[in-house]
Amino acid sequence: MNLKIGSIAILLMVLLACNAEKVEKPYNKGISVTPRPTSIVKGEGVFTLNRKTVFVAESEQISEVITLFAKKLKTSTGYEMDVVNTNPRDNFINVVIETQQLANDEAYKLKVTSKNIEITGSTIKGIFYGLQTLLQLLPAEVESSTLVTDVDWNIPIVDIQDEPRFKYRGLHLDVCRHYVPVEDIKKHLDMMAMFKMNKFHWHLTEDQGWRIEIEKYPLLTQIGSKRIEGEGNEYGGFYTQQEVKEIVAYASDRMIDVIPEIELPGHALAALTAYPEYSCTGGPFKVRNIWGVEPDVYCAGKEETFEFLEDIIDEVVALFPSEYFHIGGDECPKTRWESCMLCQRRMKEEGLKDEHELQSYFVQRIEKVLLAHGKKMIGWDEILEGGLAESAAVMSWRGEDGGIEAATHGHDVVMTPGNWCYLDHFQGDSRVEPVAIGGYTTLEESYSYEPVPEQLKAEMAKHVLGTQGNVWTEYMYTPELIEYRVYPRIIALAEVNWTSKENKNFTDFARRMDNQYVRMDMHDINYHIPLPEGPCNKVVFTNSAKVEFTTTRPVKMVYTLDGSEPTAESAVYEQPFNLSENTEIKIASVLSSGKMSKVRTIVVEKQPFKPAVDVGTKRKGLKEKYTKGDFIYVADLEKVKDWTETASDVNLPPAYTNAQIDEPSAHILSGYIEMPEDGIYEFSTNVDQFFLGGQLLINNDGEVKRFSRNNTTVALKKGKHEVKLIYLNNIIGGWPQAWNGPRIDFRLQGTDEFTKVSQEMYSF
Structure with missing residues (x-):
């Protein structure tokens, strides 16, 4: 009886799927692959994915990668796509590794005909990226977490050849100012994979919190992961070593390396609160509950400090198989060292002329520890002070000068200057956007970034590994607000990293983003939609008022004037309002998918001039x-x-x-x-x-x-x-x-x- 009922239910689902009205959504029209491939030749017609479509894989390694994509396809399409090892006559997706055809180990070719699809990669990474492009050729609903029945799963006939411009395509995430749960980190990793990014820079320690379990030093998380906020509540959170392994494995399945950052010698107050003996003064300390830079840093004069850090590094490197280990090295005040007898004695013994050279000594000692573990050190551009070993790489954040200097001296560099790459900046008017640290970087500005400065020619230019978006979370109080800051600007930087300079075009990128917004909707990403800007929330006039709105990038605005909430079908804003009566304007931006921004309410009020008061005052001030x-x-x-x-x-x-x-x-x-x-x-x-x-x-x-x-x-x-x-x-x-x-x-x-x-x- 139960089997019979189940069979009827399945049959009904199939009939409903077949009879559902299938209308091509405007955002699914055209090809929206992002980042833009090296070459796309579009043909006529489509390949239609159906229940009988199969994957063809020549090896177990390829089958494992296909499994991740087959699972996604089953969720949204309902198709259980088998993986076979021989080609059928038609209706198949052939996935092969061909080392001779493609020199770049992340390159791929994708050829779609009406009868079959072939994806060729020089390595498993190329295969992975070819499959990501295949997903992006399908309607955006392929990313749905539930069954979709109202779209045709058509793939346009195309011939694509593609490879990345840069080998380092990164996203940095500070989880110290505000902790990000494991499941939310996985969301970011899913987005990175979708847009072919491959480096996740995980900022794990700070003055405001220590976020990684170190078994030899349990107080780092028992004490150092918690702070008492100015509002009086306790804030905390950290990742167990098992959770770290889980995230590293999840990233690895998506061809992403996770690079840990353990800050030193500065930004160490959380660690020193737990273990004050490694400071210059001995404490006591409290985990910092305000933003900014803390003067208390690791003592460079104590051998015990280096033993402490070596123990931490021993545990951390065992968790992260990545080539690089980030040591921070930025914003280290020297005030404690200047008055510390042990630090001054160290300087005298080592022949160091000032505290800047003492920092270089500190960093180079740690570098030797990392080299012994087979790791390459990478740090912010302050680590250039005093010179670096050949293996060290630099992240240039204080503009591009540090990167230019590093490349000139033969060091690899990741360019991350704030004007383009800092995703904690405002991306709209500070009066209407959520509070941020400052700065102003629009989507177009991020997209416009060119990672290779003109000063770097030929051999020096090859040291530019790529760029990354930096996400400092001081004013990102929730995972949702982090997403609001990160997306879609990180996608612009993904295209900066992947697509050749000649192939970039912001107008076309903005068109393709209409499709990508829907894909992010399927992953519940709280991305930024430009808000209507211009007036403040209350506009006063005496005779008449002209109220005008703009947005930071082209997007439709809809409004009402009767106090009702606007919808995607409301009147479209096309010109300024000229008003002579009290009015409540409600206005929002709306994407081609119909998704709307937050609604802004502007009260427009006619009022007489408020009269001055006739009063005598005797003193200035209040x-x-x-x-x-x-x-x-x-x-x-x-x-x-x-x-x-x-x-x-x-x-x-x-x-x-x-x-x-x-x-x-x-x-x-x-x-x-x-x-x-x-x-x-x-x-x-x-x-x-x-x-x-x-x-x-x-x-x-x-x-x-x-x-x-x-x-x-x-x-x-x-x-x-x-x-x-x-x-x-x-x-x-x-x-x-x-x-x-x-x-x-x-x-x-x-x-x-x-x-x-x-x-x-x-x-x-």
């Missing part, structure tokens, strides 16, 4: 009352009973810019601000709350206030207006308010630049 204590939200001030009041001439800033991070406080400032003329003003501030004329104008309560993201406009008459500022000197999201201090900026409508409110504008 009145202040303050209290010591750790306050995260403005509501926390309700419990304060003891305030200290003062009347001074201090202004904002620099009144509190030197406040101690470890001495949190709250400040309420009040008085008047004098505006120079009648006008509509846009205000920007990093204080928690800004009141004007008794009304809350800007509310940043509880946010990371590194950048102002809640600007607003108001119509003001010339003269004095009552103001109140509430400023909490606290730490939220790793950002200490004390680093910037409170400030108010303004600009008159029609001007581009903001002006800081001056001392003379405040009075009380």
Whole structure:
């Protein structure tokens, strides 16, 4: 009975699949292989994948690689594709290794006819990449994690020859500032494989957290993996050695090498919190809960420090079969070494003229340890100081100069300059995008990067191994936000690495990305969609308002003006709005797949000029009352009973810019601000709350206030207006308010630049 019911169910599924309406989606039209292959010759017609299609493999090694792809195809198409060792008459995918035809070990050829497909690679890597291209020739739904019945599994007739331009095609991921779960790392590895990237640079240790289990030193994870955030909660997480092995194996199946990074001699506070005896001062320490660089580093004068690091390296190299081992080597303050008797004695004994040469000594000792393990050392470009052994490679991050110097002296280099390769930068307007560390790098800018500087000619140019996208996670608080920063810019860098300079074309890349977005949807990747930019969230006018929107790259925008939520079918934005009545604009970007960005809501409000107040004031600056204590939200001030009041001439800033991070406080400032003329003003501030004329104008309560993201406009008459500022000197999201201090900026409508409110504008 059960068998009969099961057979009927299968038959119904087949009938439904056959009868489902199959309409080619706009994003599936044309060829969208990314990165763009070396050569594509398109023919007429298609090869149709069906239940009888089989793979043909000449060896067990090829069969193992095919299995990964066959499993994916079964999930989305429902086809159980067998692997056989002899060619049938037709309807097969023949996969062969041919070492004589292809010189590059990652090269492949892919030929599709109406009757069969042939994939030829010089090695198993070439086979793997040929199969990835085959998947990209299929509709994007092939990446679905569930059965898809409404598409035809057609592959266009093509003849492709392909090989990568560079052999190092990398993604860096910092898991120390914010931990990334194993399953989310696997998502990144899946994306890397899809776009033919082959190096995963895993940043495992930092001042803010130690993330890898070391069995000989258990306190590294018991203590060093945890920090107490400024908000008061404990943050932690680390990878067991078994989890590391799991990730390395998962990556290896996808032709990706995992390169570990163990930071030294700086960025070591998490380790020193667990084992303070390897510092210059002996501690005690706390795992750093703010971003930035920590002055406490490994002591270069103690032999025990090197024994400690050698023990760690012994365990780490056993977990990672990669050719390279990353030692960091960047941003190492020398202040502790300057006052450490042991470090100074080391310098004298070794004949080192300064602390920079002491760092070089430190790095070169570790390099010898790595060479003994058969590893090549790689580090950030600071390791160039003092000279390097021939085997060492350099990652050039402070611009391209370090890479040029390294290549000139015969060292291999990976080019990772911030202007193009730092994926922690904003990719849109900082006022509408989630808070970031700073910088501004659009998708087109990442795509435009040329890894070989003009200064490097012929033999020197060959030392450029490639480039990688760097993902520093200070302001990436969740795995979803990491994805939002990384994608699609890492795909642009994937094409930079793979595709020849002559074959690159951003317009064509943007077209192909319409298809790739859908593939990422199938993997639940939270990629960036350009937001409508232009006005702040409240636009004030006195007679009429012109409201205009732009995006960082071409994308359709849809909107409503009646307060309803826009959909992909809503009115398309084509020209600026000219408004004379109160209006609520809701606007979003929409891709060809119908997927939308977050909706922006802009309130457009007609208001009269707010009159100035006729009041006499005697002093410049603002009145202040303050209290010591750790306050995260403005509501926390309700419990304060003891305030200290003062009347001074201090202004904002620099009144509190030197406040101690470890001495949190709250400040309420009040008085008047004098505006120079009648006008509509846009205000920007990093204080928690800004009141004007008794009304809350800007509310940043509880946010990371590194950048102002809640600007607003108001119509003001010339003269004095009552103001109140509430400023909490606290730490939220790793950002200490004390680093910037409170400030108010303004600009008159029609001007581009903001002006800081001056001392003379405040009075009380």
